[in-house]
Amino acid sequence: MSDEESATQPADPWTDLNAFASLPRVGGHWLSPDGGRLVVGMATRDTTRDRYVTALWDVDPAGERPARRLTRSAQGESGPAFTPSGDLLFLSKRPDPENDGDDRSGTALWLQPAAGGDARLLAAPPGGVRGVVVSASGVLVAGVSMMPSATDVDSDRTLCAERDDAKVTAILHEEFPVRYWDHDLGPARTRLVTADLAADGERLTLTDLTGHVGGALDDNSSWDITPDGRTVVTTWNEAEPGGSWRTTLVAIDVATGERRVLASDPEHQYEQPRISPDGTRVACVVGLLPTPEHPNDNWLGVVPIEGGEVRAVAREWDRWPVQPRWTPDGRSVVVAADHDGRRPVWRIDVGSGEVTRLTPDDGAYSDIAVGEDGRWVHALRASMATAPEPVRIALDGSGTTETLRGPAATPALPGTVTEVTTTGEDGTRVRAWLALPHGASADAPAPLLLKIHGGPVMSSNTWTWRSSPWVFVARGYAVLMPDPALSTGYGVGFIQRGWTKWGDAPYTDLMRITDAAQERADIDASRTGAMGASFGGYMANWIAGHTDRFAAIVTHASVWDRNASIESNDVSFWFRRSLSYEAADALSPHHFADSISTPMLVTHGGRDYRVPVSEGMKLWWALASRAKTGNGASPHKFLYFPDETHFIGSPNHSRLWHAAVAAFFDHHVLGKPWQRPELLG
Secondary structure (H helix, E strand, C coil), X not given: CCHHHHHHCCCCCCCCHHHHHCCCEEEEEEECXXXXXXXXEEEEECCCCCCEEEEEEEECCCCCCCCEECCCCCCCEEEEEECCCCCEEEEECCCCCCCCCCCCCCCEEEEECCCCCCCEEEECCCCCEEEEEECCCCEEEEEEEECCXXXXXXXXXXXXXXXXXXXXXXXXXXXXXXXXCCXXXXXXXXXXXXXXXXXXXXXXXCEECCCCCHHHCCCCCCEEECCCCCEEEEEEEEXXXXXXXXXXXXXXXXXXXXXXXXXXXXXXXEEEEEECCCCCEEEEEEEECCCCCCCCEEEEEEEECCCCCCEXXXXXXXXXXXXXXXXXXXXXEEEECCECCEECEEEEECCCCCEEEXXXXXXXXXXXXXXXXXXXXXXXXXXXCEEEEEEEEECCCCCCEEECCCCCCCCCCCEEEEEEXXXXXXXXXXXXXXXXXXXXXXXXXXXXXXXXXXXXXXXCCCCCCCCXXXXXXCCCCEEEEEECCCCCCCCHHHHHCCCCCCCCHHHHHHHHHHHHHHCCCCEEEEEEEEEEECHHHHHHHHHHCCCCCCCEEEEECCCCCHHHHHHHCCCHHHHHHHCCHHHHHHCCHHHHHHHCCCCEEEEEECCCCCCCHHHHHHHHHHHHCCCCCCCCCCCCEEEEECCCCCCCCCHHHHHHHHHHHHHHHHHHCCCCCCCCCHHHC
8 A cells, every 4th residue: 555545544533542533423303293204413523633523414214315414513413303384403612693692602493494594592590401301292392491580581690690690609409419420510500491383583582481499300310292282291300308319200280380290109209291192191111110129120000190199000011111202103112221231222012001012122222202103113223333313213113224325334344352251150141242353263362351331220232432442342352241240131139149249140141151261262261351431440449459350450430448439420229229328338348458459450531420420539548648669659550530531532632541550451461562552641
């Protein structure tokens, strides 16, 4: 190849981490009510190269024409919805071209005509807009953050301006929680507002539907509106003793604001409401709340919108449905649910409870939508080997799945995926995905990295950009991604095996599945490392204190002292439902600090509120203070990101994290000289 040809060759994104960070990332998927328009979001690096910005793309629901970009702004766009006439609504912080003095900080609501032309601003409350839903009659409902004493959007604007002018950032809290994942809650809190798209002109008149309700509506709240626009059904948080909350369902009359309870009881919560096409029933996910004795459990429920019993549908089906969507005839609900390392799409007959699997492949499906014609389910499909892409799925149960012409494709991978299975100490089947580099064989066995998922109640069943296994596969490693006890997709009994006892069955499952992988001829059992984040980080810390079988361990956003982590995180009440002080302390990794001999790389974000950075700091002190040399040197390292959260989000920090982890494993697993990543000086 000539120098000129080489210069025009695109960089390999799995070996060039700058190219990896620049890969476009599809996320978000919205279908118009008539099924004629499909919009997806795609994030790319902005001009600063250190932020991802999402643009909206038009995708042909029939898969015939190529994707077409719809929006362009430095601020990006999100949260689309469609008007009854087919116009596109979206959210953005882009400036208003008709207002030179536009100084708002919140996310505004915009409309882009279906016939073409520039988008125009519809509403710009200072606290921003989210969760836009539109009825068939043209009534819009959305969430807007407003100050507690605000009487309407205009008074809220005045209150926000006064607070800004006084340079006040203090927040008075009267209830728990006070923050969520990566941001503070308050002083503004979510309210529901409505508007009539048909009656309003250039700008919408937002009518406050709920008034100030404190924490009853929060970042997790979701809602739907009846086709006639008369009733909104929303999740509603109810306070409980001990600083706790549980989620109920309420129906709100749009004309009067009158609110009535649809579903509420002390042992359950109700989420993801979806109103039937005829407006008479609400499908939702019913959740059994956890206790120290049993884990949470989830199933599909249906309740009459006028009130009545919440009827469990397919209660005997031992899988957890998410994203319920009605079929046009109102006879079935389509859901996704984790299953054996995948997340198929399923159709549940509401009358009989019969469950039909619609996708027989290895895909993990999300963002489900059902068109009015009743023929196709539209969704995003990903897998361990495929980045998210738009697809359509035959609703008739034939198993037909067609890939649509989305805005981005998965680049060629540096390896392949297979499965590994074993049995746990109690005889339970335990399985994992194994990503193998091209060329791995008995003659050239690959070193192994054990990669442990977070949660803990989740599954290694889909693509991830945050800690991509393919970056390490490209460097010659095989990456093992197991589902130990506590993982979803295997039934509640599989979760029960590790419930409250994170260091017992989850640990032994991980050791046994690692044994099974190391028995393969194409794996070099003498060169093995381990890594994990969040709960996976807890397991990495637990492993470090209980075995020296790994040459190196990387732990990110990890729990070190379980009780300290619970009592300082953003959702303490949720963990305290199932973990008593004694149970948490009994299996806390910090008690085994003296047993750690394996080199560890600790990484943590300063704005992590789920596992506060104090956990990373305490772990680092435990490692550093036990250094055996006179000058304090040790094999351990601490990579701290002051501006990152529970997840490493910025492009440059992502490439740096992958580079540092690869360098650490290269040094300790492969025996290469330590090479400090370039961006770390």
